[in-house]
Amino acid sequence: MALTNQPLTRADAKVMNRYDITKRLVDMLHHDEAVIGGIGYTNFDLWAACGGKRPQNFYMLGSMGLAVPIALGVALAQPQRKVFALEGDGSILMQLGALSTVASRAAKNLCIVIMDNGAYQITGGQKTQTEMGADIVAIAKASGIAQSAWAADEDAFAELIARSLKEDGPWLIGCRIDAGKPKDTTERDPVKIRETFMRGIAVT
Amino acid sequence: MAESRAWHEIVRDVLKQHNVSLVTYVPDNVLRPLIQGIESDPFFTAFACTREEEAIGITAGAWMAGTRGIVMMQTSGFATLPNVLASLNVPFQIPALMIVSERGTLGEFNIGQALVARTMRPVLDSLAIETHTLTRLDEVEFIVDRSIVQAVATKASACFILSPLLTGGKVFAK
Numbered sequence: 001m002a003l004t005n006q007p008l009t010r011a012d013a014k015v016m017n018r019y020d021i022t023k024r025l026v027d028m029l030h031h032d033e034a035v036i037g038g039i040g041y042t043n044f045d046l047w048a049a050c051g052g053k054r055p056q057n058f059y060m061l062g063s064m065g066l067a068v069p070i071a072l073g074v075a076l077a078q079p080q081r082k083v084f085a086l087e088g089d090g091s092i093l094m095q096l097g098a099l100s101t102v103a104s105r106a107a108k109n110l111c112i113v114i115m116d117n118g119a120y121q122i123t124g125g126q127k128t129q130t131e132m133g134a135d136i137v138a139i140a141k142a143s144g145i146a147q148s149a150w151a152a153d154e155d156a157f158a159e160l161i162a163r164s165l166k167e168d169g170p171w172l173i174g175c176r177i178d179a180g181k182p183k184d185t186t187e188r189d190p191v192k193i194r195e196t197f198m199r200g201i202a203v204t
Numbered sequence: 205m206a207e208s209r210a211w212h213e214i215v216r217d218v219l220k221q222h223n224v225s226l227v228t229y230v231p232d233n234v235l236r237p238l239i240q241g242i243e244s245d246p247f248f249t250a251f252a253c254t255r256e257e258e259a260i261g262i263t264a265g266a267w268m269a270g271t272r273g274i275v276m277m278q279t280s281g282f283a284t285l286p287n288v289l290a291s292l293n294v295p296f297q298i299p300a301l302m303i304v305s306e307r308g309t310l311g312e313f314n315i316g317q318a319l320v321a322r323t324m325r326p327v328l329d330s331l332a333i334e335t336h337t338l339t340r341l342d343e344v345e346f347i348v349d350r351s352i353v354q355a356v357a358t359k360a361s362a363c364f365i366l367s368p369l370l371t372g373g374k375v376f377a378k
Binding site for chain 1: 254
């Protein structure tokens with residue numbers, strides 16, 4: 001894909017802030033897109049960026065690594081709706097096979113956003129393998145998701161999100177992020193989360 | 205009237221009656237005729253996943269978005285699922301329908317399979333998941349039909365264990 005200012009590797013991408021780019025993402029949505037928040041700070045900043053108010057969001061409370069499979073299930077069931085999965089580097093490293101499943105299903109309406117700070121931040125900042133050489137965008141491409149790219153900076157992130165909203169996927173957008181703390185904490189009421197989400201995506 | 209269909213034809217038909225159209229699986233030899241029957245029927249969307257918990261995640265997302273699904277796996281695959289069932293399906297009240305082909309008993313030749321099989325029912329019981337072991341052809345339709353009705357009505361998961369008594373299982377070959 002022809003993108004301006006596209007870094008080839010993780011090392012070339014600017015380190016951004018998770019809350020800031022999550023806010024940029026939700027501000028670009030048209031209201032009806034589903035967003036699945038993986039566990040940890042990825043999830044907390046999705047909640048924070050929406051003030052806890054966006055009913056098309058689903059927040060996991062466990063099941064580490066399953067944001068992409070859950071998002072794929074939503075995307076398959078509602079092919080007219082764009083679906084985003086927000087997942088951390090530690091989480092996606094647990095479920096790399098899901099990337100090849102997404103590719104093999106050719107899920108046109110799915111976009112995966114990886115928040116990569118190279119650390120298990122919520123458990124004390126232990127390094128993940130992305131900090132030691134693993135490149136999630138390269139893994140995604142090798143798994144068959146051709147439209148995978150690192151976001152060079154905030155403007156490039158916005159450009160990639162805009163394209164993912166307009167053009168067929170599946171997409172994977174890699175984002176290097178800093179160790180900033182999340183702005184809020186997700187409410188932990190699973191049935192309320194699920195019922196709100198189902199109403200938000202028109203399943204009563 | 206005597207049942208003329210094979211177990212896997214009954215299961216396929218009951219899934220269709222209940223509009224369970226998404227089938228995610230990690231394959232197994234005993235499941236092969238069921239998977240073949242489903243994949244040759246355009247009613248179903250069926251595909252293999254890389255792990256059983258991935259398959260559960262996909263059907264959970266699909267169920268929330270209005271499509272009913274079921275996960276098929278073998279016993280050792282079920283052993284990878286306690287975390288996702290306990291942290292996703294059960295607390296969020298997202299019913300997981302599962303079909304497990306039972307290894308580890310009635311002629312098992314692999315001690316590892318025999319041991320992992322011992323963990324399955326205690327896990328299901330500890331999560332209060334409705335579980336039925338299918339042993340008789342004349343009970344398959346009733347059990348699967350009623351259990352899907354219950355899973356949908358109560359938003360609670362259900363697991364069907366396919367006994368070698370029903371399927372013949374995997375036979376020891378020297």
